[in-house]
Amino acid sequence: SQQGEEDPQALSIQEGENATMNCSYKTSINNLQWYRQNSGRGLVHLILIRSNEREKHSGRLRVTLDTSKKSSSLLITASRAADTASYFCATDNHGNSGYSTLTFGKGTMLLVSP
Amino acid sequence: IAGITQAPTSQILAAGRRMTLRCTQDMRHNAMYWYRQDLGLGLRLIHYSNTAGTTGKGEVPDGYSVSRANTDDFPLTLASAVPSQTSVYFCASSASDGAVYGYTFGSGTRLTVV
Numbered sequence: 001s002q003q004g005e006e007d008p009q010a011l012s013i014q015e016g017e018n019a020t021m022n023c024s025y026k027t028s029i030n031n032l033q034w035y036r037q038n039s040g041r042g043l044v045h046l047i048l049i050r051s052n053e054r055e056k057h058s059g060r061l062r063v064t065l066d067t068s069k070k071s072s073s074l075l076i077t078a079s080r081a082a083d084t085a086s087y088f089c090a091t092d093n094h095g096n097s098g099y100s101t102l103t104f105g106k107g108t109m110l111l112v113s114p
Numbered sequence: 115i116a117g118i119t120q121a122p123t124s125q126i127l128a129a130g131r132r133m134t135l136r137c138t139q140d141m142r143h144n145a146m147y148w149y150r151q152d153l154g155l156g157l158r159l160i161h162y163s164n165t166a167g168t169t170g171k172g173e174v175p176d177g178y179s180v181s182r183a184n185t186d187d188f189p190l191t192l193a194s195a196v197p198s199q200t201s202v203y204f205c206a207s208s209a210s211d212g213a214v215y216g217y218t219f220g221s222g223t224r225l226t227v228v
Contacts, residue, residue, distance in 0.1 A: 033216055042118075042204055042219030043157075088156070101147065101172065102217060106156035 004032070004089040004105035012111045019076040021108040023089030024069075030100065032065055032072050035088045037107070043088060046074075079112045086110070116141050118220035120205050126226045127195050135190040135223050137205030145208045146188040147217065148172075148180060150201040157204065163188055195227045 007022045023032065031050045035043040049056045049065045049072065056063045062075040076083055086107040092100040121136045139146065148160040149172075159172030163182040177199060179191045188207075192199055202224050206217040 035217075040222075042221045043206075043217070044219070045216035048216055101159055101162050103159070103173075104149075104157040106154065 004091050004103065006087070006089055006105045006108040008108060009106070010109045010111070012113065013079055015079060015081055015112055015114050017079055017112075019079050019083070019110055019112070021074045021087050021089075021110070023072045023074070023105055025072075025089075025091045026070065027091075029067075029091045031092055032063075033090045033102065034061075034063060034072075034074050035090060035104070037086045037088065039085075046087075076110075079110075081112050081114050084110060084112045118205055118207055118218055120203075120220035120223050122223060123221070124224040124226075126228060127192075129196055129227055130194050133192045133195055133225070135192075135203055135205075135225070137188045137190065137220060138186050139188075139205075139207045139218070140186065141207060141209070141218065142185060143207035143209050143218070144185070146182065147206045147208075148178070148188070148190045149204045149206065150174065150199075151204060151222075152201050160190065160203075195225075197227045199225065200227045201225060 004023045004025045033048045034046045037043045047058045049063050060077045065072045086109045088104050088107045090102040090104045118139045144165045147162045149157040151157045158174045160178050161180040163169045166185045169180050202222045204222045205220040208217045209215050
């Protein structure tokens with residue numbers, strides 16, 4: 001079953017605008033990660049935020065984490081047509097033997113028009 | 115270029131046939147994973163391996179088997195394919211605990227079972 005659920009399912013914006021995607025999850029986590037997938041390709045790791053962090057930046061990406069609400073958001077500033085892709089949040093599952101696996105949400109499809 | 119190689123890229127398979135999807139990584143990552151991606155369902159974990167010689171079951175393991183004879187290779191076998199196994203299959207790997215460092219994904223195998 002999905003741990004993370006992204007919202008919205010689809011988002012359409014103009015170049016230069018900001019894009020915000022949200023992720024909600026159900027159980028406690030060690031960290032939350034965001035991935036990007038271009039059509040027909042594999043997923044690419046974007047950013048990781050640990051459970052004791054509230055905000056993290058990487059270039060035009062800003063991720064927030066609210067563990068009390070079990071939610072995260074991914075903000076892409078000054079979007080470009082090349083940002084068009086699907087974006088997934090993923091949460092770790094506390095595993096045995098010190099290892100975890102990631103559970104992915106269903107994704108947000110972002111379309112950035114020129 | 116370091117990364118993950120999956121083969122074949124795509125395959126049409128008759129129901130009841132046996133099929134092995136290949137996955138090779140050259141990053142010396144300890145952990146490897148197999149996910150399937152279906153429209154509307156996101157990515158679901160099939161099997162994983164924390165280190166060579168060990169494997170574990172994910173969310174949807176039925177009908178699939180894996181082996182991890184060495185660090186680099188993690189093949190996924192469908193013993194007797196069924197139409198519900200039509201999907202895009204992604205192999206991924208991670209250094210040590212992937213929930214800390216993020217996953218590297220292959221480009222996927224698109225499998226159609228008819």
